[in-house]
Amino acid sequence: MSTGLDDWAPPVSQPAPATAEGRLLQYSQGLASSFPSVYEMVRLRLRNLRGLRKFEKEADRSRQALSMTPGELRKPERQHFPFDTSKHPLRLADMSDEQVRQAAEAAQAWLFTMLDYHGRTMNRDQEMRLFRLAVEKEGRRDVLTDQEQLYMALSDPGLTSPEDRLKAGFMIVLHGNLAEKLQDVSEVASRRIQCLIHESYMDAGMMDAFDHIADRMEFIKVDHFACAIPLSLLTTIAGNTSVIDDNAGCCPICQNSYTDLSEFTVEELLADYPVRIKYCGHVVGKACLEQWMMTPKIDEAKYPHRTCPLCRVKIEGVETPAPPALLSLRNHLLADGRALKSLRKLMYEFGVHVEESIEAISACMSEEIACLELLAEVERRGGDDKEQKMVLKGRLDQLNQEKWVWGFKGDGVWKQLRDGWMNSTYS
Numbered sequence: 001m002s003t004g005l006d007d008w009a010p011p012v013s014q015p016a017p018a019t020a021e022g023r024l025l026q027y028s029q030g031l032a033s034s035f036p037s038v039y040e041m042v043r044l045r046l047r048n049l050r051g052l053r054k055f056e057k058e059a060d061r062s063r064q065a066l067s068m069t070p071g072e073l074r075k076p077e078r079q080h081f082p083f084d085t086s087k088h089p090l091r092l093a094d095m096s097d098e099q100v101r102q103a104a105e106a107a108q109a110w111l112f113t114m115l116d117y118h119g120r121t122m123n124r125d126q127e128m129r130l131f132r133l134a135v136e137k138e139g140r141r142d143v144l145t146d147q148e149q150l151y152m153a154l155s156d157p158g159l160t161s162p163e164d165r166l167k168a169g170f171m172i173v174l175h176g177n178l179a180e181k182l183q184d185v186s187e188v189a190s191r192r193i194q195c196l197i198h199e200s201y202m203d204a205g206m207m208d209a210f211d212h213i214a215d216r217m218e219f220i221k222v223d224h225f226a227c228a229i230p231l232s233l234l235t236t237i238a239g240n241t242s243v244i245d246d247n248a249g250c251c252p253i254c255q256n257s258y259t260d261l262s263e264f265t266v267e268e269l270l271a272d273y274p275v276r277i278k279y280c281g282h283v284v285g286k287a288c289l290e291q292w293m294m295t296p297k298i299d300e301a302k303y304p305h306r307t308c309p310l311c312r313v314k315i316e317g318v319e320t321p322a323p324p325a326l327l328s329l330r331n332h333l334l335a336d337g338r339a340l341k342s343l344r345k346l347m348y349e350f351g352v353h354v355e356e357s358i359e360a361i362s363a364c365m366s367e368e369i370a371c372l373e374l375l376a377e378v379e380r381r382g383g384d385d386k387e388q389k390m391v392l393k394g395r396l397d398q399l400n401q402e403k404w405v406w407g408f409k410g411d412g413v414w415k416q417l418r419d420g421w422m423n424s425t426y427s
Contacts, residue, residue, distance in 0.1 A: 041138075042131045045155035048165060049127065052154050055162035056115050065163045066108050066170050070100035076171050091175050103174060110179035110186045111170055117189035120196050131155070146178060209401035210342075213360050214350045221290045223363035225315055226275040227422045228370040229283065231259065231377065234274060251285030253292075253309060258285065259377050266374065266391045273370035278426040279320075280313040318426070325420030329358060332417075336407030361406055365418040368399050 056062045074092045092100050134148035144152065153168035173179060179186070234249050250257050251272060257263070258274050272285035292309045293316075305317035322330075333339045333354065346352040352360075375392040378385060408414040 038132060038135050041135045041157075042128055044157050045131045045135070045152075046124075046127060048155040048157060048162075049151070052162045052165050053115070053119050055166065056112070056119075061163075062112075062166060063108070065166055066104075068104070070097040070104075073100055073104055073174065076167065077175055091177060103177070103179075106179040107170060107174040110182070111173045113186045113189050113193070117193050120193065146172075146176060146182070149176075150178075206401065206405055209398070209405045210345065210350075212398055213346065213357075213402055213405065214352070216363055217350075217352060217356055217360050220359050220363055221293045222275065222286065223366055224359045225279060225426065226277050226286070226289060226366075227362070228273050228286070228366040228373070229276050229422060230369070231274075231373050234258070234283065251288055252282075253284055253288040256285065259374070261378065261381070261385070261388065266388045269374055270367070270370050270395070273374070275366065277308055277313075277315060278424060279315050279318065280308045280311055281425065282308050282310045284309060320426040323421065323424035323426075325417050325424055326358060326362070328420070329361060329417050330354065332407065332413070333357065338405070339407035342405045342407070357406075361402075362421060364399055364402050365421055368396065368418065369422060371395050371399065 070092070074090075077090055077092050092103070095103065130148065130151055134144060134152050137143050137148070138152070150169050150172045153172045154165050156165055156168055159165045159168060231249070249259060251274070254272070256272065258272070259269065261269070272287035274283050275286045275289060276283045277289070289309070293306060297303060297306070305314050307313055308315055333343060343354060343357060346357060371392050375389065375396070378388050378392065403414055
């Protein structure tokens with residue numbers, strides 16, 4: 001009998017066609033013409049399997065159904081496997097009660113793992129193919145694979161309830177010692193289940209991330225030429241690690257402190273966090289710089305392009321070469337599989353192009369710097385304000401989701417690109 005790993009735990013398949021009815025019709029046209037009895041049996045077993053999967057999801061009931069004493073386990077083994085014990089010896093007959101209990105626990109864990117995995121990954125086509133091959137072999141038990149034997153028991157029309165079918169499948173696993181013979185299969189299935197759960201969670205998070213990215217792009221005004229910087233760069237006073245009550249720690253436009261947590265909320269401090277203009281190097285609060293960019297020009301014909309609010313250097317209408325960090329970022333987006341999928345989704349669903357995506361990532365980098373710096377400032381003060389920390393950590397979680405969307409699995413490459421962008425200049 002086949003025990004191949006790929007038969008039991010194949011790689012996760014691509015999404016099945018949209019309608020199960022269409023697939024069933026395709027199969028029925030081929031099956032019903034030449035094998036009408038096979039077709040009907042396949043349909044019946046598919047219905048039984050659906051019922052069993054529903055029952056199996058009721059964890060308490062399904063596990064209680066398999067809670068049997070060693071004596072109760074030996075009896076169904078004799079009933080299910082009465083043929084030629086010289087070729088097929090009864091496994092439990094010579095085992096002690098403790099050995100039977102241990103074997104039953106292992107069999108139960110193995111069975112539920114495989115049912116969980118197949119329930120998540122097997123599509124209707126695969127189930128129909130499995131039953132068709134097994135039904136055509138019915139009556140020739142020795143030529144059935146372990147998987148076919150198990151699923152024939154789990155869907156047996158001769159048993160009246162999902163509970164009885166689950167017990168029959170359990171006895172196949174226990175009698176055949178599949179938990180030990182196919183231990184590697186259950187281990188692979190367990191790992192893949194965890195991956196599927198993680199991916200499911202990430203998929204939900206990714207949808208939120210796409211919404212955040214789309215919203216972010218609507219409000220980008222300065223992130224393509226200004227980036228947040230560490231608070232430590234705001235002061236040159238030797239040995240002074242605080243920017244509080246120091247002129248260097250205030251926005252030169254509004255004169256508000258960048259870190260006054262007693263006067264401003266975390267959200268307000270994030271909005272006006274200090275950013276460095278890449279054309280000239282001046283540092284101003286981001287909210288003030290954005291307001292400057294939206295202020296109507298006094299004489300647009302004479303002065304068509306805005307300048308830095310602190311000097312005469314143009315910050316509009318200036319063509320500059322992309323810094324190396326953004327070139328590397330662009331190469332990453334066009335090479336990473338997940339990033340490419342995200343680019344396509346943003347392009348088709350939101351009308352966003354590559355260069356706009358790069359601006360969104362630049363904004364994400366800048367906001368992450370601001371969040372990390374303000375979180376460190378809260379911690380430096382004792383970290384007693386749980387609400388402030390919660391807000392900042394929540395924003396960092398959102399940013400991590402965006403980073404995942406863009407194909408960054410860790411902080412190594414991301415931090416290198418982020419620091420490269422932060423330190424780059426257009427001068």
